[in-house]
Each structure stands twice: as C-alpha cells, then as structure tokens.
Amino acid sequence: xxxxxxxxxxxxxxxxxxxxxxxxxxxxxxxxxxxxxxxxxxxxxxxxxxxxxxxxxxxxxxxxxxxxxxxxxxxxxxxxxxxxxxxxxxxxxxxxxxxxxxxxxxxxxxxxxxxxxxxxxxxxxxxxxxxxxxxxxxxxxxxxxxxxxxxxxxxxxxxxxxxxxxxxxxxxxxxxxxxxxxxxxxxxxxxxxxxxxxxxxxxxxxxxxxxxxxxxxxxxxxxxxxxxxxxxxxxxxxxxxxxxxxxxxxxxxxxxxxxxxxxxxxxxxxxxxxxxxxxxxxxxxxxxxxxxxxxxxxxxxxxxxxxxxxxxxxxxxxxxxxxxxxxxxxxxxxxxxxxxxxxxxxxxxxxxxxxxxxxxxxxxxxxxxxxxxxxxxxxxxxxxxxxxxxxxxxxxxxxxxxxxxxxxxxxxxxxxxxxxxxxxxxxxxxxxxxxxxxxxxxxxxxxxxxxxxxxxxxxxxxxxxxxxxxxxxxxxxxxxxxxxxxxxxxxxxxxxxxxxxxxxxxxxxxxxxxxxxxxxxxxxxxxxxxxxxxxxxxxxxxxxxxxxxxxxxxxxxxxxxxxxxxxxxxxxxxxxxxxxxxxxxxxxxxxxxxxxxxxxxxxxxxxxxxxxxxxxxxxxxxxxxxxxxxxxxxxxxxxxxxxxx
Amino acid sequence: xxxxxxxxxxxxxxxxxxxxxxxxxxxxxxxxxxxxxxxxxxxxxxxxxxxxxxxxxxxxxxxxxxxxxxxxxxxxxxxxxxxxxxxxxxxxxxxxxxxxxxxxxxxxxxxxxxxxxxxxxxxxxxxxxxxxxxxxxxxxxxxxxxxxxxxxxxxxxxxxxxxxxxxxxxxxxxxxxxxxxxxxxxxxxxxxxxxxxxxxxxxxxxxxxxxxx
Ligand SMILES: Cc1cc2nc3c(=O)[nH]c(=O)nc-3n(C[C@H](O)[C@H](O)[C@H](O)COP(=O)(O)O)c2cc1C
Ligand code: SF4
Ligand code: SF4
Ligand code: FES
Numbered sequence: 001x002x003x004x005x006x007x008x009x010x011x012x013x014x015x016x017x018x019x020x021x022x023x024x025x026x027x028x029x030x031x032x033x034x035x036x037x038x039x040x041x042x043x044x045x046x047x048x049x050x051x052x053x054x055x056x057x058x059x060x061x062x063x064x065x066x067x068x069x070x071x072x073x074x075x076x077x078x079x080x081x082x083x084x085x086x087x088x089x090x091x092x093x094x095x096x097x098x099x100x101x102x103x104x105x106x107x108x109x110x111x112x113x114x115x116x117x118x119x120x121x122x123x124x125x126x127x128x129x130x131x132x133x134x135x136x137x138x139x140x141x142x143x144x145x146x147x148x149x150x151x152x153x154x155x156x157x158x159x160x161x162x163x164x165x166x167x168x169x170x171x172x173x174x175x176x177x178x179x180x181x182x183x184x185x186x187x188x189x190x191x192x193x194x195x196x197x198x199x200x201x202x203x204x205x206x207x208x209x210x211x212x213x214x215x216x217x218x219x220x221x222x223x224x225x226x227x228x229x230x231x232x233x234x235x236x237x238x239x240x241x242x243x244x245x246x247x248x249x250x251x252x253x254x255x256x257x258x259x260x261x262x263x264x265x266x267x268x269x270x271x272x273x274x275x276x277x278x279x280x281x282x283x284x285x286x287x288x289x290x291x292x293x294x295x296x297x298x299x300x301x302x303x304x305x306x307x308x309x310x311x312x313x314x315x316x317x318x319x320x321x322x323x324x325x326x327x328x329x330x331x332x333x334x335x336x337x338x339x340x341x342x343x344x345x346x347x348x349x350x351x352x353x354x355x356x357x358x359x360x361x362x363x364x365x366x367x368x369x370x371x372x373x374x375x376x377x378x379x380x381x382x383x384x385x386x387x388x389x390x391x392x393x394x395x396x397x398x399x400x401x402x403x404x405x406x407x408x409x410x411x412x413x414x415x416x417x418x419x420x421x422x423x424x425x426x427x428x429x430x431x432x433x434x435x436x437x438x439x440x441x442x443x444x445x446x447x448x449x450x451x452x453x454x455x456x457x458x459x460x461x462x463x464x465x466x467x468x469x470x471x472x473x474x475x476x477x478x479x480x481x482x483x484x485x486x487x488x489x490x491x492x493x494x495x496x497x498x499x500x501x502x503x504x505x506x507x508x509x510x511x512x513x514x515x516x517x518x519x520x521x522x523x524x525x526x527x528x529x530x531x532x533x534x535x536x537x538x539x540x541x542x543x544x545x546x547x548x549x550x551x552x553x554x555x556x557x558x559x560x561x562x563x564x565x566x567x568x569x570x571x572x573x574x575x576x577x578x579x580x581x582x583x584x585x586x587x588x589x590x591x592x593x594x595x596x597x598x599x600x601x602x603x604x605x606x607x608x609x610x611x612x613x614x615x616x617x618x619x620x621x622x623x624x625x626x627x628x629x630x631x632x633x634x635x636x637x638x639x640x641x642x643x644x645x
Numbered sequence: 646x647x648x649x650x651x652x653x654x655x656x657x658x659x660x661x662x663x664x665x666x667x668x669x670x671x672x673x674x675x676x677x678x679x680x681x682x683x684x685x686x687x688x689x690x691x692x693x694x695x696x697x698x699x700x701x702x703x704x705x706x707x708x709x710x711x712x713x714x715x716x717x718x719x720x721x722x723x724x725x726x727x728x729x730x731x732x733x734x735x736x737x738x739x740x741x742x743x744x745x746x747x748x749x750x751x752x753x754x755x756x757x758x759x760x761x762x763x764x765x766x767x768x769x770x771x772x773x774x775x776x777x778x779x780x781x782x783x784x785x786x787x788x789x790x791x792x793x794x795x796x797x798x799x800x801x802x803x804x805x806x807x808x809x810x811x812x813x814x815x816x817x818x819x820x821x822x823x824x825x826x827x828x829x830x831x832x833x834x835x836x837x838x839x840x841x842x843x844x845x846x847x848x849x850x851x852x853x854x855x856x857x858x
Pocket of ligand 1: 189190191192193194195196198218219220221222223306307308309310311312344345346347349451525526527
C-alpha cells in the first residue's frame with residue numbers, strides 16, 4: 001500500500017505551479033495583465049493585446065503578457081494592469097491600441113506612468129491614487145470573484161498558484177459528512193434565484209439511498225442583460241469546478257454536468273480547456289488526488305432557451321427531450337436526471353463553496369445578513385455611470401450600490417426605477433432605494449433577488465414600455481406547456497402593446513391586474529409564476545403612468561413613439577441654420593416662410609436624430625407628449641415650385 | 646382504503662390514487678383536460694383541475710391520496726383560477742361549434758357550462774393561429790385553433806408500439822401538435838391505433854373526409 005494522501009498528491013502539483021511562477025518572477029520582467037473576458041474582447045482587448053505585443057517588439061522590451069478574466073469594471077474595458085518593477089502595479093482603463101503603444105513607450109521604456117490616463121494603483125505609494133479608496137473598490141467584498149481578473153482562466157496552474165484546489169485536497173482528508181456540515185452551517189443560499197438553502201439540498205441528496213447521484217451546474221443564464229455567470233466561468237472556471245467536486249464528494253455523486261448555453265462560445269472554450277487540465281492533473285475523473293473517490297465531470301451545451309434554466313426543463317433537455325418544465329415534486333434532488341438524485345446549483349453557488357470550506361462557515365456568516373449570509377454578484381447595467389459586475393456583501397442597500405458603487409445616474413438625469421431579478425423581478429421606485437439587498441427584503445418589496453441582473457432606469461424611461469419589454473421576452477420564452485403562461489402572457493403582452501401605442505382601453509388596467517394574479521398563481525413553473533412581476537410592480541408603483549397612456553394618450557417619459565412628437569420651437573430655431581435637415585432620414589424637415597425649420601408631422605418617423613443634430617446653444621428641437629400638442633406648421637407651397645425650377 | 650372528505654362528502658379510496666381520479670370516481674366533478682389515468686407523472690398542463698387543500702390551491706391531478714385529507718373543490722379561489730384558465734383557452738379557440746364534429750361531446754363545452762363561462766369570453770381579444778387546418782398526416786387533419794394543447798394525444802401515442810408518430814412542435818404561444826415525418830408508411834400503424842383521435846377532448850384531430858383525400 002502506498003502512503004499517499006490527497007495532500008501529498010496535491011503538494012506535488014502545487015510545487016509545479018510555484019516553480020513556474022518563481023521562474024517567471026526571477027526574470028524580473030514587467031507584466032501586462034489584460035482583461036480578456038467577453039466584456040474586454042467586446043471593447044477591443046484582442047486589438048489591445050496585439051498592439052502591446054507589437055509595441056514591445058518594436059521597442060525591444062521583454063515583458064510578459066498575461067491574458068486574465070474580468071475584474072468587473074466593464075465600463076473601463078479594455079482594462080490593463082501593468083506591473084513594472086520598481087513601481088506599484090497600475091491599472092489603466094479604456095486602453096486602446098494607441099494607448100497600449102503609449103504605455104509601452106512612456107511607462108515601460110521611459111518610466112513615465114502617464115498619470116493622466118491611469119485608473120489607480122493597487123498598492124500604497126506617494127504618487128498614484130490607490131484604487132482601494134475608490135467607492136467601487138472600497139465597498140466591494142470579493143469572494144466569488146476574488147481571483148477573477150488576476151489569473152489566466154486557461155491555465156490551471158495559475159489558479160493553483162493563487163490557492164486553488166488547496167481546499168479540495170484538504171477536504172478529501174475529511175469525511176463527506178464534515179464537508180456537508182460546514183456548508184449547512186455557512187447558511188449559503190442558492191444564487192440562482194430562489195435562495196434555497198444549499199446545505200439542505202445537499203443533505204437531501206446525501207441521504208438518498210441510491211447508488212448513482214448527479215451534480216449539475218446551472219450556467220444557462222438567460223435573463224436579458226445579465227452576464228454574471230458567463231463572466232465568472234470565463235474568468236475563473238476552476239473555482240466552479242472545485243465547488244462541484246466538493247459537492248460531489250459531500251453528497252456522494254459520481255457524475256457531474258456543467259450546463260452552459262451554446263451562445264457563450266468563450267465560456268464553452270474556457271470550460272472545455274479547464275476540464276481537460278483538471279482531468280490531466282487528477283483533480284476530476286477517476287481516483288481524484290489518489291483517493292478512491294471518482295467524479296466524472298463533463299460539459300453540456302444547451303441551445304439557449306430561457307426555460308431550460310428551470311431545473312426540471314434542464315433535465316428534460318439533457319435527457320434529449322423538449323425543454324419543458326415538469327410538475328414538482330418529485331424535486332430533482334429526489335428524482336432528477338435519469339431518475340437519479342440530482343443536485344442542481346447555480347454557478348455562483350458552486351463558486352462560493354471552496355472559499356467557505358477554506359475559511360470556514362463562521363467567516364462566511366460574518367458577511368452579509370443573518371438570513372442571507374455571504375456576498376452577492378450583480379451585473380449592473382442601464383443608466384449608471386459605471387456599469388459592470390459588482391460583488392458586495394448581502395444587505396448593502398440599493399442606494400449605495402447604484403449611487404455610490406456604480407457612480408450614479410449619468411447626464412444629470414434623475415433616478416426613476418431599478419429593475420431587479422430580470423424578467424422575473426420587479427421595478428422598484430426611488431422610495432425603495434434604502435431597501436437592503438438580500439433575498440427576503442427584495443421579495444417583500446415585490447422584486448426578486450433573481451440571479452443578479454440589475455437594470456437602472458432614469459427619468460426618461462417609460463415604465464409601461466419596460467413592462468412590455470420584459471413581457472415580450474417571457475412570452476417568447478414560455479415553453480408553451482401550461483395554459484396560463486402560454487396564453488396568459490400573450491394577452492398581457494397584447495394589452496401592454498396596445499397601451500404603449502395609445503390604444504389602451506379603460507378596462508385594460510383591471511384586466512392586467514387580474515390576469516397577472518391568475519398567471520402567478522396558476523402557472524406550472526417558475527417562469528409563468530414570475531412572468532407577471534414586472535407588470536404587477538409597475539402597476540403598483542407607477543400606475544399614473546399607465547393612466548396617462550390610456551386616458552390622455554400621453555407618455556410621461558416621452559418614450560413611446562406613438563404618443564410623442566418632435567417639433568421645432570420657432571423662437572429658438574436660428575434663422576438660416578440647417579444642422580437638423582440632413583440628419584432626418586425621411587426628409588421631414590422643411591424651411592418655413594421666415595427661413596426657420598419645422599417638422600412635417602406626417603412624414604416624421606420619430607427617430608429623434610434632429611434633436612441630437614440641433615446645436616446645444618439653440619436646443620430648438622422639442623419632444624412632446626401627447627403627440628397632438630405639437631404645433632402644426634404648414635409647409636410653404638413655394639418650396640415645391642422652387643424645387644421644380 | 647383511505648377516507649377523505651371532499652366538500653363535506655366522505656369518500657373511500659385505495660391509497661395511492663390520484664385525487665382527481667378519486668373525486669371523479671365518486672361523482673364529484675372537477676374540470677380537467679390533460680389528465681390521463683395510469684401515467685407515471687402528471688402532465689398538469691391544462692391548469693383546470695384545481696382544488697383547495699389546507700387553504701392551498703393545487704391541481705388535483707398532481708396529488709396522491711395517501712391518508713385522510715380535507716379537500717374543497719368549490720371555493721372562490723378555485724373557481725376564479727378555473728374560470729380564468731378556461732377563458733384563456735377559449736380566447737384562442739375558434740368557437741364555431743355548429744361546424745365542429747365534437748359539438749355536444751366537447752369537453753370545453755361541458756366545462757364552460759359547469760363553470761358558467763360564456764363560450765365567447767369578454768375582455769380578452771381572440772387570438773387565432775394560421776393556418777387553421779394542417780393536413781400533414783395521411784388521413785388525420787389537425788385544427789390548431791380547436792386544440793387545447795392538453796397533450797393527451799402525444800402522450801398516448803408514446804405508449805403505443807413502434808415509433809411515436811406525433812409530438813409538439815414550436816414553442817410558447819405558437820406550440821402546435823405535429824405529425825412530423827408521418828407518411829404513407831405510418832398508415833398501417835395509425836390506421837389500427839387511432840388512439841389520438843379517441844383521446845382528443847375537443848375536435849382538434851379529425852379523420853379526413855374522403856372527399857379531401
Ligand atoms: C424560468 C427559469 C429560469 C431559470 N434560470 C436559471 C439560470 O439561468 N441559472 C440558474 O442558476 N438558475 C436558474 N433558475 C433556477 C433553477 O431552477 C434552480 O432553482 C437553480 O439553478 C438552483 O440553484 P441554486 O440553489 O444554486 O440557486 C431558473 C428558474 C426558472 C423558473
Ligand atoms: S409556466 Fe410557462 S414555461 Fe413553465 S411550464 Fe407553463 S408554459 Fe412552460
Ligand atoms: S389535438 Fe386534442 S388531444 Fe391532442 S393536444 Fe390538442 S386537444 Fe389535446
Ligand atoms: S387535469 Fe390537472 S392540470 Fe390538467
């Protein structure tokens with residue numbers, strides 16, 4: 001019998017990782033870390049990387065380029081961290097290929113850190129402001145995304161060198177029961193939406209006396225505008241994998257599946273590579289780290305249906321059937337994939353496991369609130385200065401998140417509402433800004449924690465239109481199985497469409513209200529049960545907007561095209577100026593008798609281009625609702641004659 | 646045997662029986678469309694068979710009777726949901742009973758009468774699909790605007806010998822029944838079986854008139 005233990009097996013791997021890093025460190029070369037998750041790439045990180053390589057070659061400077069994941073500062077992409085020996089590590093934001101060349105020449109060659117273009121430094125120093133003093137960095141508490149943006153997601157050794165898989169090796173020396181106990185103790189609640197206690201779910205799976213058990217990671221993430229799970233997988237897949245292996249060990253599962261939508265090609269590539277590397281090192285697969293525990297983990301690509309994020313539909317889809325929700329019970333944890341007890345958890349849930357088991361349940365409980373311990377990851381988008389991925393302790397209020405961490409509302413506009421929880425969530429008005437962000441408080445307010453999608457809306461947003469937008473989504477994504485969701489959401493959408501077009505009827509609000517309640521109570525699965533939430537909350541908090549649309553044909557936010565009109569204020573229009581004329585795609589702008597401009601209301605398609613084109617000093621183009629209030633200015637007959645000449 | 650109290654009527658039933666089945670057998674009517682006896686898992690898609698147990702409204706086809714229980718089939722909450730579900734089904738239904746072969750044997754008519762819902766419900770626009778007849782099968786016509794998507798036909802077809810001949814297709818509101826790939830070779834199988842025709846609670850699956858052959 002060999003004397004090997006998981007720790008001994010792992011130490012050999014870790015030494016390998018450390019050796020590689022030491023070799024790099026000893027070269028004393030500068031390091032350039034470039035954020036290359038989808039958000040970085042969308043902002044041009046590939047071009048930036050090429051520019052760095054080119055500039056380094058041109059200047060004959062040796063440096064190490066390190067592709068890393070996302071730090072969450074999506075507004076600042078491409079984001080680059082430069083480690084130049086003798087300097088604190090410095091962040092540069094919005095690094096274009098041109099900036100890349102400049103950084104290489106000025107900073108790496110000439111020692112000028114380009115104070116005017118940098119974001120901040122990560123260590124104390126006399127010259128450069130530290131990022132930890134910025135509200136974003138100061139409020140954030142990174143557990144799930146702690147290593148994201150610092151490691152190369154495609155290099156397992158990078159993760160290991162940052163402490164990865166250490167927890168797994170330590171836990172494999174404990175009993176599965178101990179692991180389970182710690183997770184139960186931590187109070188961790190599922191991050192996929194409903195906040196079900198993870199420990200309870202795992203215990204049910206563990207207690208099932210069936211040989212085969214399955215662990216599934218739910219990375220279907222289908223909410224419009226949400227990208228937390230994708231970013232985590234793209235930035236640090238191994239932390240999710242480590243969590244899954246720990247889960248499998250605790251519940252006694254032998255098979256695991258990561259369910260990712262095929263529309264996430266980068267995530268698919270990164271996970272595929274991570275699985276190969278983990279298997280190569282004996283961290284998944286047969287006899288993990290030399291023990292007799294085996295866990296076969298593979299990737300499944302879903303074809304991108306929102307409802308397949310619902311656990312029973314997901315199981316159907318993996319089994320090869322239509323992605324359609326099933327009545328529960330039995331819950332997957334009793335009878336899941338192919339009838340085996342199945343633990344399904346969200347990406348962020350699994351990513352929380354290794355940190356919990358590394359630092360203990362007590363540490364985890366010290367963050368967040370009593371009933372919602374730990375941290376939450378949000379993707380904040382919409383009308384905020386600094387959109388991106390934010391990880392904060394549970395219990396921080398919405399005001400802090402939106403106005404401080406994310407920098408508030410741009411363009412001096414007023415805050416109007418925040419939509420939390422995606423299509424299943426609700427819209428909360430300003431008076432809810434002091435609501436703490438945790439599962440129970442948000443549900444009480446009528447919204448939902450959801451998976452972490454937050455959309456911030458300013459005063460120019462029409463709440464009826466927002467409800468219509470979400471219903472359009474859920475209606476299209478309904479699996480079509482049950483009556484309320486299949487037909488009910490279609491009617492809700494139809495009514496909302498009518499109202500935004502100014503064809504609302506007096507009875508519509510009552511119908512919306514009642515039908516929403518019935519769909520919520522009567523639907524089979526979570527999709528239908530939550531689909532009416534955007535309607536219910538907007539009706540509750542912004543009812544007067546609905547009434548203005550129906551009774552006055554007025555859109556208070558002047559967003560609904562059928563109810564608004566553009567006109568030119570003749571007192572402000574500058575005689576002889578024709579800045580707006582060329583901007584109109586349909587030639588609706590004509591010259592009046594006294595050589596000012598006016599809009600032909602019949603031709604106008606309400607694109608708003610003229611409003612943008614009109615010089616600020618005149619600001620003569622006005623938007624108005626209801627549309628009939630726009631002054632009708634007759635086209636001078638003469639103009640036609642002139643043209644004819 | 647287990648005793649249970651349904652609307653103050655005491656009934657006795659074998660443990661393990663589906664609650665809906667137990668009520669129906671004891672002449673307590675609960676509207677239903679998608680329930681098929683003997684299936685391992687309830688479909689629970691029509692959302693009509695609601696009852697109230699301990700203040701909670703649940704579809705009775707999803708409940709197994711395993712001990713004494715008190716059930717109410719006629720509370721305001723139950724009726725409101727049932728009527729709402731029925732109105733939704735009727736809002737996508739081409740109500741033209743006089744020209745439908747199911748007239749007078751149609752489950753929708755029966756449920757509408759029971760729940761006192763007019764066949765042309767007010768307040769909701771009528772939404773119909775195109776085309777209104779699909780003739781993909783060698784001898785069965787499908788009427789999307791009569792179908793209530795109870796799925797009885799599809800599920801029964803799967804219990805028969807050989808390759809299933811039909812399934813749902815498309816998604817959401819556009820979901821329809823489809824005889825994908827059914828062709829002349831399916832004829833003998835379907836000719837003998839015809840389970841779907843018998844199972845349809847409305848007139849959505851109809852033997853094609855010889856004239857149309
Ligand atoms: C329509 C619908 C979509 C869902 N989509 C997701 C999803 O994309 N990701 C996810 O983790 N959970 C999703 N869920 C929740 C899952 O059904 C399940 O509760 C969750 O994966 C459990 O993991 P957790 O306990 O870690 O939250 C969805 C639920 C519904 C009803
Ligand atoms: S609620 Fe919607 S998505 Fe869920 S089973 Fe019913 S139709 Fe399908
Ligand atoms: S065709 Fe008939 S049996 Fe089949 S789903 Fe439609 S209504 Fe039900
Ligand atoms: S019979 Fe129960 S939901 Fe259809």
